[in-house]
Amino acid sequence: MSYEIIKKNGVKVLQFINLRNTGFLSHGFSTRIGGVSPSPYNTLNLGFTTSDDESNLTENRRRLMSSLGLNGTLLHQQIDLVHGVRVITNRELRGDGVPVIADGILTDKIGLPLVTTFADCVPLFFVDRIKKVAGVAHAGWRGTFAGIAVKVIEKMAEVYNSNPPDILAGIGPGIGSCCFEVGDGVASLFFKKYNRWKDLAVNISNTGKWKINLFRLNKRLLMDCGLEENNISVANLCTACREDLFFSYRRDGKLSGRMTAVIAKIS
Ligand SMILES: [Zn+2]
Numbered sequence: 001m002s003y004e005i006i007k008k009n010g011v012k013v014l015q016f017i018n019l020r021n022t023g024f025l026s027h028g029f030s031t032r033i034g035g036v037s038p039s040p041y042n043t044l045n046l047g048f049t050t051s052d053d054e055s056n057l058t059e060n061r062r063r064l065m066s067s068l069g070l071n072g073t074l075l076h077q078q079i080d081l082v083h084g085v086r087v088i089t090n091r092e093l094r095g096d097g098v099p100v101i102a103d104g105i106l107t108d109k110i111g112l113p114l115v116t117t118f119a120d121c122v123p124l125f126f127v128d129r130i131k132k133v134a135g136v137a138h139a140g141w142r143g144t145f146a147g148i149a150v151k152v153i154e155k156m157a158e159v160y161n162s163n164p165p166d167i168l169a170g171i172g173p174g175i176g177s178c179c180f181e182v183g184d185g186v187a188s189l190f191f192k193k194y195n196r197w198k199d200l201a202v203n204i205s206n207t208g209k210w211k212i213n214l215f216r217l218n219k220r221l222l223m224d225c226g227l228e229e230n231n232i233s234v235a236n237l238c239t240a241c242r243e244d245l246f247f248s249y250r251r252d253g254k255l256s257g258r259m260t261a262v263i264a265k266i267s
Pocket of ligand 1: 242
């Protein structure tokens, strides 16, 4: 298993073994378990844009951060998502904790947790174990298609002089190919751009629909960038199938809660 779901003070969080073993990080992807929100946000909802009570959200975030050994009041950097490929670094931040508009963020600074929310889009975690750089990105189908994974690796090389073989990655829970159905229009975009990989999409007989594997595409893109296969952990957990563990926008619609990916350098 490439990951473990730990439980601390009732909060369940998924952690990648390869990232944890670096020893200088705290990271995790939250589940829905261990919070205080009532249905339909039961219980660890971290979506500050949902109609859940602010006090529930604040308590949930405090619990999550505390389960990761991070002080709940610590200033963190939230990224607000645009489903694009903009990747920024801590060197571009103003330092006031105001959310930045981006889909990927990197830091080499100790004690700055990077936080972003999800409800089906695929979370990507990154660590350069030599240069000690950490990052997280948001890869929905648009971001995955546009190659946000590649943009993160390019940015790591450009800003921190990272070498791809030193980079570890974790591909977290998101919408699985089991549940990510698209029509001919979206499928043909993928076929055109990624025609070297014939197994990214499966035709569902007689429906004109396709199922696309975003986990696999992100992994291939990272390997194309020079990451070693055994340095890429894939959780292979579908947020829509696993109602016991996750919120899912595709399954629950507008009343879906949100999970959070957090990564911080702690030494
Ligand atoms: Zn599924």
